[in-house]
Amino acid sequence: MRSRPSNLVIVAALCAASLLLWNSVLLYPLQLLVVLMHETAHGLAALATGGSVVRVEVHALQGGLTCTVGGKRFIILSAGYLGSSLIGAFILWSASHRTMGKYIAEIVGVLILVETAFWVRDLFTFGFAVAMGGFCIILGWKIRGVFETIFMQWLGSVSCLYAIFDIFDDILRKTFARGTAAVKNDAQALAEITGLPAVLWGVVWIVVAAAVFLGTVRNLPKRPPDKTDERYCRPN
Numbered sequence: 001m002r003s004r005p006s007n008l009v010i011v012a013a014l015c016a017a018s019l020l021l022w023n024s025v026l027l028y029p030l031q032l033l034v035v036l037m038h039e040t041a042h043g044l045a046a047l048a049t050g051g052s053v054v055r056v057e058v059h060a061l062q063g064g065l066t067c068t069v070g071g072k073r074f075i076i077l078s079a080g081y082l083g084s085s086l087i088g089a090f091i092l093w094s095a096s097h098r099t100m101g102k103y104i105a106e107i108v109g110v111l112i113l114v115e116t117a118f119w120v121r122d123l124f125t126f127g128f129a130v131a132m133g134g135f136c137i138i139l140g141w142k143i144r145g146v147f148e149t150i151f152m153q154w155l156g157s158v159s160c161l162y163a164i165f166d167i168f169d170d171i172l173r174k175t176f177a178r179g180t181a182a183v184k185n186d187a188q189a190l191a192e193i194t195g196l197p198a199v200l201w202g203v204v205w206i207v208v209a210a211a212v213f214l215g216t217v218r219n220l221p222k223r224p225p226d227k228t229d230e231r232y233c234r235p236n
Helices: 006-022 028-048 072-097 103-117 123-143 145-178 186-194 198-218
Strands: 052-058 062-067
Touching: 006 028, 006 052, 006 103, 006 145, 006 198, 028 052, 028 062, 028 072, 028 103, 028 123, 052 103, 052 123, 072 145, 072 198, 103 186, 123 145, 145 186, 145 198, 186 198
Parallel strands: none
Antiparallel strands: 052 062
8 A cells, every 4th residue: 555645745745836826816715715814813812802803804915904992902913923823833733633634624614604704794705704614614524535634734834824925025025125104014013002113023923933834844743644544534
């Protein structure tokens, strides 16, 4: 019997494919889903610090918006990039694990639909979130197998990579190119309330996001779950 590739090889291949396809329509739905994760992290940070969420939006050009009331602004602003990185790392690790890999697609799908019901108000975000949430549930419930594992590992990898690349592009590159006055993002908003430059926050976030991703990859199970194994299979 031919041995399966290790999780490290699979994730490396997925990262390479993501870089090659970064600006392609094939990767667009995953990138937009990561934007939703970013906005979700802002919302969760607001709830965790005593605030509330008014609405969450994702935009077709891969932008997003989270409107909150109350909570700790420092934590809410910091949570976007770092939160999406942590969510991606959790999805990647879970998809590679024998036990969690059984259910991670359904869990992600249900959580997307729950968020949609409570926080989404606009038509574009609603349609996208319902479509992706439903797809994840069907993926884990009916499709399963290698495709489920690879897709969820890919989603987790793209989420981690997107956090790193978006911090670099949206904070570091644009700030140096245009100046802080012309750039509006989480780091610039944090700079306004802390007095520390946005570039500093960008560097801190990119180091943490990279460490989270590399630490997750390093601690993945050696082999992906064997979904033909009777110990893995779930009753229909």
